[in-house]
Amino acid sequence: MAKAPILTPQAEDFPRWYQDLINKAELADNGPVRGTMVIRPYAYGLWERMQSEMDARIKKTGTQNAYFPLFIPQSYLTKEAEHVEGFAPELAVVTHGGGKELDEPVVVRPTSETIINEYFSKWVQSHRDLPLLINQWANVVRWELRPRLFLRTTEFLWQEGHTAHATFEDARDFAALIHQDVYGDFMRNILAIDTIPGRKTVKERFAGAINTLTHEAMMGDGKALQMCTSHELGQNFAKAFNTTYLKGEGEREFVWQTSWGSTTRMVGALIMSHGDDSGLRVPPRLAAVQAVVLAIKGDEAVLAKVREIGAQLEAAGVRVVVDDRTDTPFGRRAVDWELKGVPVRIEVGPRDLENGTAMLVRRIAGGKEPVSVDALAALVPGILEEDQALLLQQTRERRLARTVDVTSIEEAVEAAATGFARISWAELGPEGEAKLASEGVTVRCLVAEDGSVPAEDDQPGNVAIVARAY
Numbered sequence: 001m002a003k004a005p006i007l008t009p010q011a012e013d014f015p016r017w018y019q020d021l022i023n024k025a026e027l028a029d030n031g032p033v034r035g036t037m038v039i040r041p042y043a044y045g046l047w048e049r050m051q052s053e054m055d056a057r058i059k060k061t062g063t064q065n066a067y068f069p070l071f072i073p074q075s076y077l078t079k080e081a082e083h084v085e086g087f088a089p090e091l092a093v094v095t096h097g098g099g100k101e102l103d104e105p106v107v108v109r110p111t112s113e114t115i116i117n118e119y120f121s122k123w124v125q126s127h128r129d130l131p132l133l134i135n136q137w138a139n140v141v142r143w144e145l146r147p148r149l150f151l152r153t154t155e156f157l158w159q160e161g162h163t164a165h166a167t168f169e170d171a172r173d174f175a176a177l178i179h180q181d182v183y184g185d186f187m188r189n190i191l192a193i194d195t196i197p198g199r200k201t202v203k204e205r206f207a208g209a210i211n212t213l214t215h216e217a218m219m220g221d222g223k224a225l226q227m228c229t230s231h232e233l234g235q236n237f238a239k240a241f242n243t244t245y246l247k248g249e250g251e252r253e254f255v256w257q258t259s260w261g262s263t264t265r266m267v268g269a270l271i272m273s274h275g276d277d278s279g280l281r282v283p284p285r286l287a288a289v290q291a292v293v294l295a296i297k298g299d300e301a302v303l304a305k306v307r308e309i310g311a312q313l314e315a316a317g318v319r320v321v322v323d324d325r326t327d328t329p330f331g332r333r334a335v336d337w338e339l340k341g342v343p344v345r346i347e348v349g350p351r352d353l354e355n356g357t358a359m360l361v362r363r364i365a366g367g368k369e370p371v372s373v374d375a376l377a378a379l380v381p382g383i384l385e386e387d388q389a390l391l392l393q394q395t396r397e398r399r400l401a402r403t404v405d406v407t408s409i410e411e412a413v414e415a416a417a418t419g420f421a422r423i424s425w426a427e428l429g430p431e432g433e434a435k436l437a438s439e440g441v442t443v444r445c446l447v448a449e450d451g452s453v454p455a456e457d458d459q460p461g462n463v464a465i466v467a468r469a470y
Helices: 014-024 041-060 081-090 113-123 168-191 236-241 265-274 300-315 330-339 350-355 373-401 409-415 425-438
Strands: 028-030 037-039 071-073 093-097 100-108 132-141 155-165 195-199 211-218 224-234 244-246 252-254 256-263 291-295 320-323 344-348 357-362 368-372 403-405 420-424 442-447 463-467
Touching: 014 265, 037 041, 041 132, 041 155, 041 168, 041 265, 113 132, 113 155, 113 236, 113 256, 155 168, 168 195, 168 211, 168 224, 168 256, 168 265, 211 265, 211 373, 211 442, 211 463, 224 236, 224 265, 224 442, 236 256, 256 265, 265 373, 291 300, 291 330, 300 320, 300 344, 300 350, 300 373, 330 344, 344 350, 344 373, 350 357, 357 373, 368 373, 373 403, 409 420, 409 425, 420 425, 425 442, 425 463
Parallel strands: 291 320, 291 344, 403 420
Antiparallel strands: 028 037, 071 100, 093 100, 132 155, 155 256, 195 211, 195 442, 211 224, 224 256, 244 252, 344 357, 357 368, 420 463, 442 463
């Protein structure tokens, strides 16, 4: 009788596979309040690596980290009409505190444009105070009706950047800089996920923005996931909060602003982009553990050798863990590391010791082979880079293979059942976008004919990327 698979196969039930993997790889649990989650240590380690990589890129732009309160006076949100309308259904509102009814209800932070602008209006006085570039790492709460771990949760972790500039052009260029050099570079070179950089339609823009830039990625089942967004806010919030600066000529002018963010949704993207029926596959540059050295048996000579190999790999710059828990069966440990997607597994037993070799198992490219112990420290770093490139290549090939050019709404809906559709925005337009939405299909973004990000919504030649989405 065949042994039951550890995970539900992707082809059989992709959502069930996703949930199985989160449970079996010990990534997260549902929290006690509907829609919340407990992030377990292995997944939090992945998030910490994401934070570290993005934080370095954010700081390279001249942006500094700060922190603003979790509680926001409800009156702040009403100052920008489009913003409050967009977020009203998702707000968590506190009406009592300290056993008393509050004089004014407070909102649990859904995003921080309003409270940050309250302080920007105090901090910005003259053109010398600009640009003002602030980022915060925080949690936010948006009351989610259809929660799914990492993808849509009532509370999630993120970074949110907020900037103020002297001119429209400066703000526009900074939003594009974040979109390309922070998010785009991180997605390609660390997450190894091929994305479509584009411009959101008016319907899909952030509430209160004049333009939203996005990175859209295709998941393993052909659906789209919005990876991050960078918004041009124009002067909407500046006018609501009277955020002005004194120009060199002595005149006062409203600032131009941006905001931008990425969330723990990227852990979900990592799972659904790279995972297979055996578990996660973690890009080596992201992995908190790039290689694990396993002792097959508790022989003292074997234990000494795995520790020696671990030290050699660490000296070679590899993030390594030595698994010498020989009181747990080897097979179980090997499966656990495979589920967690560690790129390289090095297995050592008494027979390997006799031969001066170790079994090298590649999680991403697949396959296993005996390798001289003396060669491991020189070999593994190169393997990690090969596998990093392979993951990016695979996500690009999947997107290209499952993207279809179409000329009608009916064809777009059909194509979106298994992947992406490309359709002329001039032919589709807002009316066609609404018809697609009634079929559960959305315009993920607009791109120019050459695949670049268009400067305007109705720029001639714009193409709509259409898909079903998470």
